[in-house]
Amino acid sequence: MKTNFEHYLEEKKDVFLKELGRYIHDLDIPNRLKESMIYSLEAGGKRIRPILLMASNEAYNSCPNKIYSSAVALEMIHTYSLIHDDLPAMDNDDYRRGKLTNHKQFDEATAILAGDGLLTYSFSIIADDPNLTDQEKVHIIQKLSKASGPQGMVAGQILDMEAEQTPVNLTSLENIHALKTGELLSFAVEIGAYLGEATKEELQYLNEFSYYLGLIFQVQDDLLDEFGDPEKLGKPVGSDVGNDKSTYPKLLTAEGAVAKKSEYLKLAENALSQAHAGDSTLAKLMNYISKRDR
Amino acid sequence: MKTNFEHYLEEKKDVFLKELGRYIHDLDIPNRLKESMIYSLEAGGKRIRPILLMASNEAYNSCPNKIYSSAVALEMIHTYSLIHDDLPAMDNDDYRRGKLTNHKQFDEATAILAGDGLLTYSFSIIADDPNLTDQEKVHIIQKLSKASGPQGMVAGQILDMEAEQTPVNLTSLENIHALKTGELLSFAVEIGAYLGEATKEELQYLNEFSYYLGLIFQVQDDLLDEFGDPEKLGKPVGSDVGNDKSTYPKLLTAEGAVAKKSEYLKLAENALSQAHAGDSTLAKLMNYISKRDR
Numbered sequence: 030m031k032t033n034f035e036h037y038l039e040e041k042k043d044v045f046l047k048e049l050g051r052y053i054h055d056l057d058i059p060n061r062l063k064e065s066m067i068y069s070l071e072a073g074g075k076r077i078r079p080i081l082l083m084a085s086n087e088a089y090n091s092c093p094n095k096i097y098s099s100a101v102a103l104e105m106i107h108t109y110s111l112i113h114d115d116l117p118a119m120d121n122d123d124y125r126r127g128k129l130t131n132h133k134q135f136d137e138a139t140a141i142l143a144g145d146g147l148l149t150y151s152f153s154i155i156a157d158d159p160n161l162t163d164q165e166k167v168h169i170i171q172k173l174s175k176a177s178g179p180q181g182m183v184a185g186q187i188l189d190m191e192a193e194q195t196p197v198n199l200t201s202l203e204n205i206h207a208l209k210t211g212e213l214l215s216f217a218v219e220i221g222a223y224l225g226e227a228t229k230e231e232l233q234y235l236n237e238f239s240y241y242l243g244l245i246f247q248v249q250d251d252l253l254d255e256f257g258d259p260e261k262l263g264k265p266v267g268s269d270v271g272n273d274k275s276t277y278p279k280l281l282t283a284e285g286a287v288a289k290k291s292e293y294l295k296l297a298e299n300a301l302s303q304a305h306a307g308d309s310t311l312a313k314l315m316n317y318i319s320k321r322d323r
Numbered sequence: 324m325k326t327n328f329e330h331y332l333e334e335k336k337d338v339f340l341k342e343l344g345r346y347i348h349d350l351d352i353p354n355r356l357k358e359s360m361i362y363s364l365e366a367g368g369k370r371i372r373p374i375l376l377m378a379s380n381e382a383y384n385s386c387p388n389k390i391y392s393s394a395v396a397l398e399m400i401h402t403y404s405l406i407h408d409d410l411p412a413m414d415n416d417d418y419r420r421g422k423l424t425n426h427k428q429f430d431e432a433t434a435i436l437a438g439d440g441l442l443t444y445s446f447s448i449i450a451d452d453p454n455l456t457d458q459e460k461v462h463i464i465q466k467l468s469k470a471s472g473p474q475g476m477v478a479g480q481i482l483d484m485e486a487e488q489t490p491v492n493l494t495s496l497e498n499i500h501a502l503k504t505g506e507l508l509s510f511a512v513e514i515g516a517y518l519g520e521a522t523k524e525e526l527q528y529l530n531e532f533s534y535y536l537g538l539i540f541q542v543q544d545d546l547l548d549e550f551g552d553p554e555k556l557g558k559p560v561g562s563d564v565g566n567d568k569s570t571y572p573k574l575l576t577a578e579g580a581v582a583k584k585s586e587y588l589k590l591a592e593n594a595l596s597q598a599h600a601g602d603s604t605l606a607k608l609m610n611y612i613s614k615r616d617r
Contacts, residue, residue, distance in 0.1 A: 058473045062481045066473065113439060118431030137412030141435070142481050145407060148439065149472035152446050156465040163457035170464060171450040178443035179352045179360065187356045187436050 034313050038080065045079045048097040049104065052154060058146075065135045065143035066150075069108050073126045075321070078103050078217045081314055085221025085235070088309035095224045098158035099169055100217075102151035106177045107213055109147035112140050114186065127263030148177075169220055176212035185209025193274045202275050203244060210250075211243025218242070218311070227304070234304035238311070241297035245319050248290040251276040253322070256283065261323040294319060328607050332374065339373045342391040343398065346448060352440075359429045359437035360444075363402050367420045369615070372397050372511045375608055379515025379529070382603035389518045392452035393463055394511075396445035400471045401507055403441035406434050408480065421557030442471075463514055470506035479503025487568045496569050497538060504544075505537025512536070512605070521598070528598035532605070535591035539613050542584040545570040546577065547616070555617040588613060 132140035185208030479502030
């Protein structure tokens, strides 16, 4: 028996996938490139980022038609980052979500180009959206390029790589994850609320909420990586145990990591209340992210 | 003794490098990422694309302060494409312009991320430029993302890779180069003129001019690859001779390729006159591109 919230997640995911399809299936580009981009875009996943964006918009003045381009662009950037992250020169993963990674299904060159294509196309999608004003487009592109670029996600990736060689302390670990994972989650929450005409003050509190949400996401990720169910995750567990990579359980023990997550949850809840969204679906999404098993 | 035109090229290059430096040296990002991005951005090159953009702007209502962000963003995207193109999974080149390629100087993972960082940052640069209106920013981002994305340069890259395995005819070769090289050259010419308030009709003729300019660029590239001076080029020649890759000299003989270049030159000159820029520096740049020895 599914809960209302599970129904909500499914419904939003379906709406999102329909929008995603609209943007990608009509694209007139070389076959192999298109197949490779679609392969990773449709490889499943919870679609947490677009759903966060939709939920955040609903917490304020809901305007569905204005948010889909941002939701699709965001998921494309997330997907490109996974494709490049899985490459042999990076994490060298053969499987993701139980399917072959892009470079295993196609080849490395195609995977690099599919990632480049998704990243670039995401900016076209925002710039071409007839439902947005020029001012809104510029604001979204500023936020998206900063969140995903060398000051955001790409910085997080390189620091994460360095941390695999040289163990880091908790503060550095938080910084890495805020950049690598947190920036795109923040984009989702902020842009949903921005298009929903949240006030400047509300946006500031949402920024704080997103920061902790990113850390909650990451603690849970580390816990799943070590103790999760490989069936549900679609990938082997324990891969971080053997190497020197810093993780929450390694720095704090499993119990310490769980306690840290509770601490972040309280801070996130508080910020969300201040943003007048304490009763919104964002709170449910936060709890879902904190307890997810895949 | 340098010609006036050579002085012009040097002067514009200096102006451009100063602007480029302003955008990159103050960037507060992880050291290794920054070093890697700067390494390739400052690895030399003729800076043809930004100079084309500046010259095109001068052919209409010159507005220097408005064009630098586009010139810098364009060169960043060109540089990212070279970094990814040189990777082992793609062209596997160890040297470019006489220097080690990015992944040889750093490592593959850093090179992938430096490319991703440059691509993403280029959109920030346009979106953040205080000298542009929102309407101008959106127009530039639309053009830039289309020219460099899966409908433009990235499409050209994948078709080019496929053409290395399966020889193609002249029409396909033209299409590949129009996408792989031509789109960014077109962006340079069009955006310079657009910000200089060229008319719609002038922009249409410039689009035609750029198309042939891209092909001229590529014929000369193929000729240099086969018959050029490795010292001047900073890379070995003849690498396309041994494989099955289609090139202008292979499809048409060397004489045929030179004749084809003359044909393109006439078509480009004609379009440039119609755009009321027949006497501008764009014409000199075209001749320079057509005769360059490096």
